[in-house]
Amino acid sequence: MKATDIPTAQAQAHKVKTLCLRRADAHTLARLLPNMPRLQHLDLSGCRLRALPESLGQCTCLETLILDRNQLQRLPESLGQCRHLRRLSVQYNRLASIPDTLANCLNIRYINLAFNCLKEWPSWTIQLPWLAELDLSHNPCRILPEWSTGHAPLQSLTLKGIGITEWPEYTGGLNRLERLDLSDNQVHNLPASWCQAPALKWLDVSGNPLRTLPPLPKSLQYLAFRRCPLTEDTILPVLWSLPLLQEVKGLPSNGDRKLASFLSACYKAGLAPEWRHPLYRAYVGQAVALEANTCLRGLLLCLPSLRARLLQYLLVQSGANTAALSPELGPVALWGHYARPRLKLIADLQAAGWQVASTLSQARGIILGKAPYPVPDADVSTKWFADESAILDWLRAQSPASQVPMSEAQQQRLRQMLRSTNEADIRLALNLVAARGLPPNLLTELFYTWLQATDDKLARQVRQYLEWYTPADSRRVLQQPLRALWRVQDLLRLGQCLEGTVFDAEKLMALTNSTTGVFVGSKNSSMQSDE
Numbered sequence: 332m333k334a335t336d337i338p339t340a341q342a343q344a345h346k347v348k349t350l351c352l353r354r355a356d357a358h359t360l361a362r363l364l365p366n367m368p369r370l371q372h373l374d375l376s377g378c379r380l381r382a383l384p385e386s387l388g389q390c391t392c393l394e395t396l397i398l399d400r401n402q403l404q405r406l407p408e409s410l411g412q413c414r415h416l417r418r419l420s421v422q423y424n425r426l427a428s429i430p431d432t433l434a435n436c437l438n439i440r441y442i443n444l445a446f447n448c449l450k451e452w453p454s455w456t457i458q459l460p461w462l463a464e465l466d467l468s469h470n471p472c473r474i475l476p477e478w479s480t481g482h483a484p485l486q487s488l489t490l491k492g493i494g495i496t497e498w499p500e501y502t503g504g505l506n507r508l509e510r511l512d513l514s515d516n517q518v519h520n521l522p523a524s525w526c527q528a529p530a531l532k533w534l535d536v537s538g539n540p541l542r543t544l545p546p547l548p549k550s551l552q553y554l555a556f557r558r559c560p561l562t563e564d565t566i567l568p569v570l571w572s573l574p575l576l577q578e579v580k581g582l583p584s585n586g587d588r589k590l591a592s593f594l595s596a597c598y599k600a601g602l603a604p605e606w607r608h609p610l611y612r613a614y615v616g617q618a619v620a621l622e623a624n625t626c627l628r629g630l631l632l633c634l635p636s637l638r639a640r641l642l643q644y645l646l647v648q649s650g651a652n653t654a655a656l657s658p659e660l661g662p663v664a665l666w667g668h669y670a671r672p673r674l675k676l677i678a679d680l681q682a683a684g685w686q687v688a689s690t691l692s693q694a695r696g697i698i699l700g701k702a703p704y705p706v707p708d709a710d711v712s713t714k715w716f717a718d719e720s721a722i723l724d725w726l727r728a729q730s731p732a733s734q735v736p737m738s739e740a741q742q743q744r745l746r747q748m749l750r751s752t753n754e755a756d757i758r759l760a761l762n763l764v765a766a767r768g769l770p771p772n773l774l775t776e777l778f779y780t781w782l783q784a785t786d787d788k789l790a791r792q793v794r795q796y797l798e799w800y801t802p803a804d805s806r807r808v809l810q811q812p813l814r815a816l817w818r819v820q821d822l823l824r825l826g827q828c829l830e831g832t833v834f835d836a837e838k839l840m841a842l843t844n845s846t847t848g849v850f851v852g853s854k855n856s857s858m859q860s861d862e
Contacts, residue, residue: 348372357382365389371415376400388412399423399443411435422446422466429453437461445469445489452476460484468492468512475499486530491515500524514538514555521545537581544569555580567611570594571604589615596632603628613640623713627666627691630704642699642718649696649715656717656725658684664691667700669719670798680722683729698722720803727799742770749776750842754789761792769800775835779842782817790814805832 347367351374361384364370372395380401387393388409395418396410403424410416411432419433422445429444434455442456445468452472456465462484468491475495485508492515500522509530515538523545525531531548537557543565547554551573556566557580570576570590577598578591593611596602602610610629612619614637621629626641663685669676677687688694692709699718737745741763748760757780769777781797784790797809808828816825822843826836 345369350374353377356380357384360384361386368392371395373397383407385409391415394418396420406430406433408432414438417441419443429455431455434458440464442466445491463487465489486510488512491535498522506530509533511535532575535580547573549574551576553578557581567608571607574598574604586615592634593632593637596634599633600631602631610637613637613644616640623716624707624710627704627707627711630667630702631706633702638702645699645716646718649717656721658686660715661695662686662688662693663696663698664688664694665700666691666697667702667704669700670795671719671723672795679726683726719798720806723799724803737767737770741767742773745770746773746776749773749780752783754786757784757789757793761796764796769796771833774800774833775838776842778834779839782814782839802833805834808832808834 345366345368348369349372350367350370351372353376355375355378357380360375364384365386367390369392370390371392373390373393374395374397376397376399378401380398380403382403383398383406385407386409387407388411391413392415393413394415396413396416397418398421400423403421403426405426406421406429408430409432410430411434413436415438416436417438418441419439420441420443422443424447426444426447426449428449428451431454433439433453437460439459440461441464442462443464443466444453445466447470449467449470449472452467452475454476456462457476464487465485466489468489470493472490473494473496475490475498477499485505487510488505488508489510489512491512494516495513496517496519498513498518498521505528507530508528510533511531512535514535518536518539518541521536521541521544525545525547528548528550530550532550533553534547534551535555537555537559539559541556541559541561544556544561547569549572552575554570554573554576559581561581563582563586566582570579575598576594578587579594580587582590590611593607593614597607606625606628609619609621609625610632613621613629614634621641621644623645626645629641630638632638663680665673665676665687671679680687690708691697691711691713694711694713696715696717697711697713699716701719745760745763748756748763751757751760760780764777777793777797777800781790781793784793794809798806801809811828813825813828816822816828822840826840829836829839
């Protein structure tokens, strides 16, 4: 119930459980509150009250009391009679002390005393058995109590701007604390006993003159150290030892966002702390010499920009190219996912004289596929790396199938099957390509088959053969959303994407009009008129 009309509230006072007043004085409350034995929630925020009546203690069923933004200098002693009180908020007032009788309110779980004039810590708060959240921000307390003994149930403690200069050496009683805000104080050092806080997940030490950080609890997930004289060389080694850390605030040059994404990726991939520092430097673009083991573990992270840098780094460092590939280089291992079926690729490598190792540790070289990558089985001593396109070009040059010419009749039959919209014909065509190879003059027909395939599984199979037979300088076009352009009939843009490749755009348009007759629109018509 919201009551702005006091006489009406008085008439129904014995039924009221919730009362929210925005205009009231101590005299009116003294007459009103004794008649509310069932009152459970009382909100007197912003009423400009200077004092509260002692009759407040007669509301023995009171559970929530909100007195924010008033001018209170004290709280009534009778408040200790409200044994069911669970939440107390008296922020933005002028309180210089809190009555010790509140220690009788054993059910309190939340207390907010921020922005008052408390010079001493209310010692009775330590005795409350169920107190979970306590906010004493912006009170000149300066001295903290001892939590070395006992069992404080606090889960959240906010001490922002209270003027403390040190944190107690041992706080073993706060073994349930999950959130701690020590920002805007004068703390120069944090004790090494931090690692004894088993549940701490959220820590803010911003605005303190800290120059070093001790080992922090392994359970920490959020850390803020803005406006602290901490350098990256000081803070990063501490961060790498926190396996669950997901968010950081305080690094210069927009490093918080990069570090947050990096830490989140490390957490999801289960990357050990010892691999993180060099990979983070590579992620932010700093020049760093990386070992092969470090690069392979960095490829596990879901960070496309880092993966691109690491792949380029591995390929450049190894210096392997199509001309330098040879079975004499030793056993190779496959790592990642490939355009061709894995078993087919292994069979082609073995047929060409390569030894394919079952583990990375047994290989002299690694053929890098695409993400996702499996976790390396062991440390590797690899001498060289090559990507899939390089090995495909080498195999294509060595493939006997590409040197066995088809007759004109066979090519015509294959052309008809590739142009067909019947899935059975297309699958038969793929089997023929697998057995005899693909004539170069039918590459555009295979590309058309991939575009018009309606079954996703079949489209993936055709795409694998496209990856195999498309030269390296034209293979980049397959990474573009060409099938999406085909579905929306944007043939003009599709033709522009094919410029400078081995695929014949004019022939593709002719196939479109002669076989399906479906993709006819303004853009298609404009292309035909240009032709």
